[in-house]
Amino acid sequence: MIVSAYQPYFAPFPGFFSKAFRSDTLVLMDAVQFPRGTTWLSRNRFKNDQGTLWLTVPVWKKGLGLQKINEVRVCPDGRWLRKSIFSLRHAYANAPYFEDHRFFLEDVLSVPPGRLIDLNLRIIQYIVDYLQIPVRIELLSDLGIRTKEPRLSVEVCRQLGATHFLAQRGAGKYLDRVLFDEAGIKLVLFNFRPPVYPQLWGPFVPNLSVFDMLFNCGPATRNILEMTAFGEKGVSR
Template sequence: MIVSANQPYFCPYPGFFYKACLSDVLVILDNVQFPQRTTWINRNRFKNDQGPLWLTIPVWKKGLGLQDINQVKICYEGRWPRKHLESLKTAYANAPYLPDHLSFMEEMFSRRLERLIDLNLAIIRYLMDCLGIKTKLLLLSELGVKAAGDRLLVEVCRALGASVFLVLSQVRKHLKAELFQEAGIELRPLFYRPPVYPQLWGNFLANLATFDLLLNCGPKARDILLRRQPGAWHFVTSQPFQPK
């Protein structure tokens, strides 16, 4: 079994879903500490006529000390949900597949979910469905694993009976490979270069929110995400390529 893990990003970039595609199980790290600095968990980039369009989900932090990700609540002060939606509708007004996803985007900014994790999971599940990804999603909080740091990831693999832990190559060098080796788990690197696809507004920008790929490419998004060619994605394995 191949397992990977990721924090629950807001509107994740394509690499998140490519890694998910090559995993049997993707574990969402929902009960680890919410970063005190800037994080992809509550912000991401889209694209408009000015270039990168940053959207941030305001959250309550002041006076709350350290919080786990699944404890963080969305702050609905101000009119940011309407402004975010209008920014996206303006930026992607000419995107050929905006009509296919507009109703979800409207729902995304109107539901007023209390916790950030619930918003992000709803988005992640929607994008996985659009991309035809059948990988099982599990929350770390559901596994009952008690460990920290690299040991946490090893114990996650043990709890799931995984033989392989899949990790982006640039992250792998920061992990203690010997812990995985001692547990009989292969620490398998995934090398990433973002796929290039047709975009609005001038020069291509890589690693935008996956909505950019979907709104511009529609049903072709999955093939673009999974295609293997020089300069695209490749996966270090002796096994055949079998996306979920």
């Protein structure tokens, strides 16, 4: 069984879902520390006539000290909600598949503020379902594992009965191959190569939120991401 892991990003980039295509189980690392600075957990990039459009979810951090990702809460900020919805409508009104996903986004962003993980998980699950990715999603917090890297990923694999652990090549510096070998788990590193696809507003920009691809490519997004997942050598499902 192939296991991979990611932090539960907000409206993740395409590589997140390319990795999911190559996995049997995707573990969302919600029980690790929330970063103090800017983070993909609460913001992501879209595209408009000015270039990059940032959508940032306001979260409570001031005076709370260190928080785990699953402890962070969204601030009740109606201005952010109205601005985000207006910005998306303006940027993607002419995208061929924007209407297919607009109502979901407006609905999910309009939910009364709660935990950031709940917002992000709902978005991730929506995209996984739309793309029909045959992957099981697990939360680290549900596994009851109390350790840190480099042992954390190994313990996740052990608990889930994994034979392979799939990670981006850049994550290799945080992982210990010896620990994986001792556990009888094969560590597989790969590079995500951002696919080029039709976009609005000028030259192509890679690694935007996957919603940019969904708005512009619709159902073809599944085929595009499957090709990026299985187009290179390495472990396959």
